[in-house]
Amino acid sequence: MSAMHGVKPSERLLDNSGGADWSGYGRTYGEQHYSPLDQVNAGNVERLGLAWSLDLPAGNTVTQPIAVDGVIYFAMGYSFVHAVDAVTGKLLWSYDPEVYKTAGPKQHAGWGSRGIAWWNGKVYTVTHDGFVIALDAKTGKPLWKVPTLDKDDSSYVTGAPRIFDGKLIIGNSGDYGAVRGHATAIDAETGKTLWRFWVVPGDPAKGFENEAMAMAAKTWSGEWWKFGGGGTPWNAFTYDPETDTVFIGTGNGYPYNHRVRSQGKGDNLFLASVVAVDAKTGKYKWHYQANPGETWDFTFTQDMPLADLIIDGKPRKVLMAAPKNGFYYIIDRITGKLISAEPFVDVNWASKIDLSTGRPVENPEARYANPAVVRPTSLGGHNWQPMSYNPKTGLVYLPANELSARLSDDGSGAGWLPPTDVTVGGGPGFAADFKVKDGGPRNYTSSLIAWDPVRQKLMWRVQAPRMVPAGVVSTGGGLVFQGGIDARFSAYSAVDGKRLWSFDTQAPSVAPPITFSVKGRQYVTVLTGFGTSSSSGGAMLQRYRLDYRTMARRVLTFALDGKAVLPPKVEPDWSKPADPDYRPNPALASQGAAIYAQHCTLCHGFGAVAAGMAPDLRRSFIPLSEETFLAVVRDGILQPNNMPKFDNISAKDLAAVRQYIRAQAHNPESDKETEDFGQAM
Structure with a gap:
């Protein structure tokens, strides 16, 4: 027996449960990602507004x-x-x-x-x-x-x-x-x-x-x-x-x-x-x-x-x-x-x-x-x-x-x-x-x-x-909720797919949303921000200006007649630091590209073009200094910030990776959006 309200835990997870809670990943044992709640419905969803938001630290929020x-x-x-x-x-x-x-x-x-x-x-x-x-x-x-x-x-x-x-x-x-x-x-x-x-x-x-x-x-x-x-x-x-x-x-x-x-x-x-x-x-x-x-x-x-x-x-x-x-x-x-x-x-x-x-x-x-x-x-x-x-x-x-x-x-x-x-x-x-x-x-x-x-x-x-698709939830109110890479969280008609409502989330909202009720009021919640392996495709997402440092990672919760507003969006700084000591070395950069592809693309993106899960290294001061680069990558001084250490990569290979990143920072082609995830996945 649960200590919470005397309800058995299993009863909350049955497919015919009432929908007040969302107590499992798919809400119920049957994993339908469906809620019978209908207070928010196709007839009144235009009244849906932000009830509150909570800012989150850096990290994957998908x-x-x-x-x-x-x-x-x-x-x-x-x-x-x-x-x-x-x-x-x-x-x-x-x-x-x-x-x-x-x-x-x-x-x-x-x-x-x-x-x-x-x-x-x-x-x-x-x-x-x-x-x-x-x-x-x-x-x-x-x-x-x-x-x-x-x-x-x-x-x-x-x-x-x-x-x-x-x-x-x-x-x-x-x-x-x-x-x-x-x-x-x-x-x-x-x-x-x-x-x-x-x-x-x-x-x-x-x-x-x-x-x-x-x-x-x-x-x-x-x-x-x-x-x-x-x-x-x-x-x-x-x-x-x-x-x-x-x-x-x-x-x-x-x-x-x-x-x-x-x-x-x-x-x-x-x-x-x-x-x-x-x-x-x-x-x-x-x-x-x-x-x-x-x-x-x-x-x-x-x-x-x-x-x-x-x-x-x-x-x-x-x-x-x-x-x-x-x-x-x-x-x-x-x-x-x-x-x-x-x-x-x-x-x-x-x-x-x-x-x-x-x-x-x-x-x-x-x-x-x-x-x-x-x-x-x-x-x-x-x-x-x-x-x-x-x-x-x-x-x-x-x-x-x-x-x-x-x-x-x-x-x-x-x-x-x-x-x-x-x-x-x-x-x-x-x-x-x-x-x-x-x-x-x-x-x-x-x-x-x-x-x-x-x-x-x-x-x-x-x-x-x-x-970049987003997870969905459908409801007894005839709605389908889904976010998007374009920072728009939307409600669609479950009957014909017509968009009935949307909200500017200021950041991608591709995480699966949920809906639940407290004291008779229905809420819809989604997390914003970007992450997972999709972040490796930064080169094809440059139009969205996804920046690790300024991305609005939040919990957003909506309800009928919600009146909260988000603070103004912080625009990213896309400038690149001066690198007067850089000298081209195509052969070394080519070696570094292969090593980078193997170890770095998941977070920092193919071609060193990031999509918000980690900093865009073309715009970072860290690769400009060999000492700093080694301290971060080899020695792991930023591990508490979730930057792993790669002490298994040789000094020679790390030098090649550093050269590749600096070369990409000087490569104007890397700022152009492409349709390419890289040659090997």
């Missing part, structure tokens, strides 16, 4: 809050947890786990936290280096802390934990190193590990953990375990209390290239799959694999809402998914049998999904033995930003991407070895060139689409600026 009993909880940056009064915006407490002291090289993959969890008077965050920390929800006092990762491997954690019937579920992340995916269940009261489900098999010589791993091993070839295999289930978990089943969405293979990872042979279970397991024991029940022999970084780690649909005149209990590969899947969640699958974006890697076998009918050229234009790309037709299923309209509201890339085998072959560091340029076994002329009419765009899952049909589309 994270979803939760709201329980009038308190908003969220974690930004590296699991820096805040509790805020939902009515007044007053900060009640904060907790910084000081991840930089323990994370080591894991901090090099710097996405930060996507969300947190609540259960029975406790708030839970999972740090980047895999520690689950339980906090007292009233005071923020740490209650216990337990590890879920090997401190010496290449994995880390970026996804939000879920709590299903008293069990906290968290998966590991890490598709840039030799990682073996796993999901771990922990007792939410004590921190005791209850079970672990491994996504891919390990070394056969050491024996398999269970029958599921022995079965999966038959679908692999070569010495895959030396590469880890991948499959990290970092984001997508759903729970069906009727059958006591946890559904796990799994990730891509590692390395990406099937020919390198598994000699081009076998389905490689359980990559790119949904796996159903017993919630009490973690025992395998069934699986459906969307991409047998996955070779494109086509993860199945996008949210998987549950629903009860009428299909062909019969009620069906289904799991829905819109993974990276661009098909919308309807799966019987009792049996795992595929019911239907149709493309929701432009797809050319497969012509269809064969419903008799459940397997894709692939375009052989898409496996890029020879260079081939493939769509979607590793960025996905849909990425991690959550979609929303609205049971009142029967529609799914989905942030979709349209992007093509020319893929080619990088020639690494059987001699390929995984990197020794957690980096963005980890040698995936293929090269991706995003500068393609035949990418389709909507290439490099994103959109909000309404999708009928029963008819598998597009109902409407709202084109979004550039290719």
